[in-house]
Amino acid sequence: MFDDSNIIVGLEIGTSKVCAVVGEQAADGALNIIGLGQGRSRGVRKGEIVDPKQAEEDVRNAIVEAESMAGAEISSVYLGVTGGHIRGFNNRGVHPVVSADREISDDDVQDVVKNAKAINLPAENNIVHAIRQHFFVDGQDGITNPVGMLGSRLEVDVHVVHGNTNRLQNPIRLVKGFQIQVNEIVFNGLAASLALLSNEQKELGALVVDIGGGTTDYVVYLDGVIKHTGVLAIGGDHVSNDLAYGLKVPLSRAEKLKLEHGSAIVDEAAQGRAVTFTNELGLPIKTISVGHLQRIMSLRLEEIFQFIAQDLEQAGLCDYLRAGVFLTGGCARVPHIAKLAEPVLQMPVSIGQTNSISGLKSALDQPEFAAAIGLVKFGSFKTRKRDGKSSLAQGIKGAISSLLRRS
Amino acid sequence: MKTKSETPGAIPEAASKPAVKIFGVGGAGVALLDVLNAEEFSGAGFVAINTDAASLSASSATVKIHLETKLLRGLGTGGDPERGRALAEEQFSTLKSACDGANVVLLIAGLGGGAGSGISPVLARAAKETGALVLAFVTLPFVCEGNRRQQQAQQGLEQLKSVADGVICLPNQKTFKLIDENTSVLDTFRITGGLLVEGVRGVWRLLTRPGLIQIHFDDLCALVRDRHSENAFAFVEASGPARSREAVEKLLAHPLLDEGRALTDADAVLVSLMGGKDLTMADVSRVMEQIGRYCERAQIIMGAAVDAEMKGRLSVTLIAGRNAAKAEAPAHLPDSVASLETVPRSAARQTSPPSLSLKQREQMPARYSGRARRAGNKLLQTQLPLAIISKGRFDKSEPTIHKGEDLDIPTYVRRGVSLN
Numbered sequence: 001m002f003d004d005s006n007i008i009v010g011l012e013i014g015t016s017k018v019c020a021v022v023g024e025q026a027a028d029g030a031l032n033i034i035g036l037g038q039g040r041s042r043g044v045r046k047g048e049i050v051d052p053k054q055a056e057e058d059v060r061n062a063i064v065e066a067e068s069m070a071g072a073e074i075s076s077v078y079l080g081v082t083g084g085h086i087r088g089f090n091n092r093g094v095h096p097v098v099s100a101d102r103e104i105s106d107d108d109v110q111d112v113v114k115n116a117k118a119i120n121l122p123a124e125n126n127i128v129h130a131i132r133q134h135f136f137v138d139g140q141d142g143i144t145n146p147v148g149m150l151g152s153r154l155e156v157d158v159h160v161v162h163g164n165t166n167r168l169q170n171p172i173r174l175v176k177g178f179q180i181q182v183n184e185i186v187f188n189g190l191a192a193s194l195a196l197l198s199n200e201q202k203e204l205g206a207l208v209v210d211i212g213g214g215t216t217d218y219v220v221y222l223d224g225v226i227k228h229t230g231v232l233a234i235g236g237d238h239v240s241n242d243l244a245y246g247l248k249v250p251l252s253r254a255e256k257l258k259l260e261h262g263s264a265i266v267d268e269a270a271q272g273r274a275v276t277f278t279n280e281l282g283l284p285i286k287t288i289s290v291g292h293l294q295r296i297m298s299l300r301l302e303e304i305f306q307f308i309a310q311d312l313e314q315a316g317l318c319d320y321l322r323a324g325v326f327l328t329g330g331c332a333r334v335p336h337i338a339k340l341a342e343p344v345l346q347m348p349v350s351i352g353q354t355n356s357i358s359g360l361k362s363a364l365d366q367p368e369f370a371a372a373i374g375l376v377k378f379g380s381f382k383t384r385k386r387d388g389k390s391s392l393a394q395g396i397k398g399a400i401s402s403l404l405r406r407s
Numbered sequence: 408m409k410t411k412s413e414t415p416g417a418i419p420e421a422a423s424k425p426a427v428k429i430f431g432v433g434g435a436g437v438a439l440l441d442v443l444n445a446e447e448f449s450g451a452g453f454v455a456i457n458t459d460a461a462s463l464s465a466s467s468a469t470v471k472i473h474l475e476t477k478l479l480r481g482l483g484t485g486g487d488p489e490r491g492r493a494l495a496e497e498q499f500s501t502l503k504s505a506c507d508g509a510n511v512v513l514l515i516a517g518l519g520g521g522a523g524s525g526i527s528p529v530l531a532r533a534a535k536e537t538g539a540l541v542l543a544f545v546t547l548p549f550v551c552e553g554n555r556r557q558q559q560a561q562q563g564l565e566q567l568k569s570v571a572d573g574v575i576c577l578p579n580q581k582t583f584k585l586i587d588e589n590t591s592v593l594d595t596f597r598i599t600g601g602l603l604v605e606g607v608r609g610v611w612r613l614l615t616r617p618g619l620i621q622i623h624f625d626d627l628c629a630l631v632r633d634r635h636s637e638n639a640f641a642f643v644e645a646s647g648p649a650r651s652r653e654a655v656e657k658l659l660a661h662p663l664l665d666e667g668r669a670l671t672d673a674d675a676v677l678v679s680l681m682g683g684k685d686l687t688m689a690d691v692s693r694v695m696e697q698i699g700r701y702c703e704r705a706q707i708i709m710g711a712a713v714d715a716e717m718k719g720r721l722s723v724t725l726i727a728g729r730n731a732a733k734a735e736a737p738a739h740l741p742d743s744v745a746s747l748e749t750v751p752r753s754a755a756r757q758t759s760p761p762s763l764s765l766k767q768r769e770q771m772p773a774r775y776s777g778r779a780r781r782a783g784n785k786l787l788q789t790q791l792p793l794a795i796i797s798k799g800r801f802d803k804s805e806p807t808i809h810k811g812e813d814l815d816i817p818t819y820v821r822r823g824v825s826l827n
Contacts, residue, residue, distance in 0.1 A: 045800075045801065045803075045804040046801075046804055046805070046807065050803070050804060084805070084807055232807075232809070232814075233805075233807040233814070234807060234814050237800065237801075238801075238814070238815065238817075240800075241798075241799040241800050241801060241815070241817070242817035242818065242819070244799055244800075245799055245817050245820075246817055246819060246820075246826065251799065251800055289826075292826045295819065295824070295826065296817065296818075296819050296826075299817075299818040299819045299822065299824060300817065300818045300819075302818075303814075303818045307809060
């Protein structure tokens with residue numbers, strides 16, 4: 001009767017494509033992807049909506065496609081957000097344990113997290129995530145769950161991801177326009193990392209770089225928790241634009257050239273090779289050098305990794321990431337990109353695989369869908385948590401409210 | 408000394424002294440040369456080399472070499488090391504003949520600009536070819552002088568290191584610790600220049616004064632060769648009865664030694680003491696013991712000399728070769744022109760090749776002024792629509808600014824990589 005309630009939908013309104021992934025959570029918690037809808041995105045630049053009309057149409061198409069494929073109605077989504085305005089930093093909250101027996105209770109934990117979230121943000125900014133890292137009890141490090149421990153002073157580190165409120169609201173409003181509820185907004189980089197990394201890799205320390213169409217999102221895990229996040233408003237769009245500018249061809253042609261002849265490092269074989277376009281009559285209209293094309297691409301992609309490397313160096317995280325770097329997003333398809341990134345980041349680099357989830361194989365193998373799949377996974381964590389907590393009364397309340405919501 | 412036996416004819420009457428020529432290259436080098444010239448360096452040949460006629464005419468050096476072609480129209484290199492290098496290559500024979508007759512060439516330059524970074528490596532090579540030992544004293548630009556100068560300086564340093572026997576390098580930024588806030592720009596440069604001059608003087612004394620415990624020039628070269636760019640050096644002087652203690656204190660407080668940290672990191676340290684006839688063994692041992700305590704793992708080369716003029720005074724010259732650099736493979740560049748351009752990959756990544764076509768160079772100022780300022784500045788100056796590079800599909804969107812660079816402009820354009 002309430003079978004829709006275990007449907008979890010991730011929606012990513014990306015710069016080059018809109019993508020909706022429908023997942024089904026079985027009673028035992030296993031997650032299965034049952035539907036996928038995607039379409040070209042035209043109203044988005046650098047991860048943010050610039051043309052709501054166009055974007056609306058594209059999102060509608062994607063959702064309709066996903067619904068028909070999954071055979072289920074989508075009533076709520078987990079929405080991925082990104083954009084150059086999103087920032088992440090670490091903050092620490094402190095809370096004195098006041099109870100007589102000095103035992104740390106659930107309330108204390110909630111208080112300390114609340115304190116950690118109370119930070120000075122610019123007025124127009126809003127918190128997207130406040131992710132717990134580790135607790136400290138009386139200065140003792142590395143405690144994951146302090147409830148039941150004794151102590152007088154409880155501290156917690158949180159990683160706060162925040163962004164400009166208005167710019168975060170744009171996609172939410174758009175989705176709500178379809179009478180679809182937004183359960184939560186999730187930073188795309190975080191979502192991608194959820195899809196790619198196993199717990200072991202998070203523990204060892206890993207960097208996930210999602211190079212999408214308009215933005216590059218990256219997340220650093222260390223000791224099982226998120227230590228660092230970042231967004232660069234550069235992506236595959238920039239590569240195409242560079243090519244269009246450098247080779248003096250229209251953008252659509254540049255896009256096609258990128259897919260056909262692109263490479264992250266300049267091939268020896270490509271040096272001096274030329275490609276000629278012909279018009280509809282078969283007459284040659286332009287010749288471009290593949291060597292130039294790859295050089296332009298290589299420089300742009302290398303620069304992205306250089307920025308990330310600089311940022312990590314500043315954060316002092318470079319030497320701790322033992323599981324290495326995982327690339328995803330559309331640009332992870334560029335040939336030899338791992339080979340380009342390795343010397344820049346000075347870590348082993350591989351293309352991430354979404355192997356922690358089952359279902360449509362066609363969807364899972366594509367790096368472009370990592371973020372959307374991660375959104376579903378994020379949703380499954382949230383619902384599982386909620387289920388675990390729900391008492392009978394809450395269960396009934398939930399059932400009624402979901403009934404009301406459906407009608 | 409080995410060097411002397413190689414070129415016996417070139418030694419002047421004083422058999423104990425090697426023939427030294429001191430070269431000042433570029434604006435900074437020529438200016439520093441003047442400071443040296445005014446002091447006690449008798450017997451050394453002074454040569455000033457620059458592309459800028461005005462700076463040369465003000466110089467008091469005995470030999471002046473003006474490098475110029477029609478291309479420059481009597482002006483400088485415009486801050487482009489490539490031009491400086493090309494120019495020096497062109498006049499290679501002139502440079503070589505200037506180095507003739509010297510056993511030791513000391514090269515002084517400020518890296519970062521066109522002449523210093525471009526000419527010095529070529530000059531060092533010319534000097535090597537005449538059989539002289541080459542030791543370069545260079546400054547790196549202040550951080551505030553901008554990225555491009557830093558990169559050029561690094562590149563110049565890399566090239567210099569591969570040809571010179573030794574490079575002693577003073578990053579100007581470090582002298583910030585020496586000066587207070589009210590120091591004028593003029594004084595700041597005088598201080599940084601003074602530090603370099605002290606280094607030269609220390610080496611000069613090492614080479615020319617008779618030593619009780621002699622340090623050979625080979626020892627010096629072995630120490631500075633193939634090390635990291637930051638061979639730390641310090642020169643201190645103290646006088647009075649407690650001079651040995653004072654000298655050590657001054658050394659440890661020396662900003663260029665990072666409060667003694669450079670000593671702890673060092674894997675080879677050269678110490679040269681000089682005192683009057685009253686220099687006691689206790690003085691020597693006290694200084695060496697203190698220094699030795701700081702660098703237990705390091706190989707210490709020690710020298711001591713006596714100079715009648717130094718009565719009651721003690722001067723200590725210390726050069727410390729840094730440890731970390733050992734892992735770094737020395738940039739090995741053969742002597743051909745073409746290969747000078749190939750910088751090792753690690754360096755090339757940090758230093759984008761500053762080879763712009765002339766047309767792009769003309770566009771440069773316009774492009775920089777076309778950059779959008781960071782929002783939030785209250786006095787926001789509106790910008791003229793001078794952007795020559797169209798931003799294509801990002802024309803209407805918010806620019807992506809990272810450290811003042813507009814990332815929407817293609818990377819290869821910003822880095823000045825020319826296709827073809």
